Amino acid sequence: MIALEFPPINEILRWKDLVPGFNKISIIAILAAVIAIGLFLAATRQDHNSAPKGSRNLAEAIVEFIENGVVMQTMGRDGLGWTPFLLSLFLFIYLCNVPGIIPFFQMPATARMAIPMFLALLVWVVYNGTGIKHQGFFGYFKSTLFPPGVPKALYILVTPIEFISAIIVRPFSLAVRLFANMLAGHILLVTFALLSEALFQAKDKVLIPVGILPFFMLIFLTSFEVLVAFLQAYIFTILTAVYIGGAAHPEH
């Protein structure tokens, strides 16, 4: 038989400090921000009157995707002012997710709780702030905690549920969804990589060809992670848009 030693969780998630307080996760997060900023700076440098090419094409495609796929679907025409915020959120999360499958990085920066938690707290502040700005402090809490059209006696039940779901669970689930998806993907890739390595190096020669099976599974999961990285960034952005839209216009 083969002895498969699964490493402790810290070994596959915690990276050595290159400089104190600065490890691979920080490099990925900084690169994600720099690449996104660089792409859009390069795009705006181009002549606005000629046909777009290169970086400008890519940037326009991303902006159009956020406008048509996220803002128009959830907030409608009034929400278009939120495009820059949602765009930077989407790009940053996507570029943090995608290193999970890039060789030599092999680690999604969002698989550590710090980045998803910070982003979720940011979104929490933004949507509550929007609600307070549009409806006033008491108006916002009245429309959130006491939804209209509910019989008076039911408010005893509805108000605590609404408070927990709108104020506490939303940022928690937003952060945990992104974090757990990326962590699960990372652990799956580690598992199948270890399994195929152990089988390819097995002492029993019969087991060596069997290693093809987890290896194909590894290839399949790697391409699946490409999809997950995009989908999680998209879901995070679209949920942010829904929360902001709901806080700005409670009647929808």
Added chain:
Amino acid sequence: MEAIARIAAAAAADPAEAKNTAAAASAGYAYGLAAIGPGIGIGYLVGKAVESMARQPEAAGMVRTTMFLGIAFTEALALIGFVVFILLKFA
């Protein structure tokens, strides 16, 4: 039942080892049980979404957005189960 019997046997021999065994067993149960409900839910949700897209292809964009929202909310439960699994197994 067998797992519980094994935990009981181990607890008599070595309490620290018994804790690890119990944690490993319950981590497996935690994720397995947490995946049942969301699995049914997402299947039902996507099935209905495909049905409505086939009936009204012009509403496909709206249905797709709502479908992703629904998937996100349903999936969160399974993912919390996964986090519990990690906490039980490794923390």
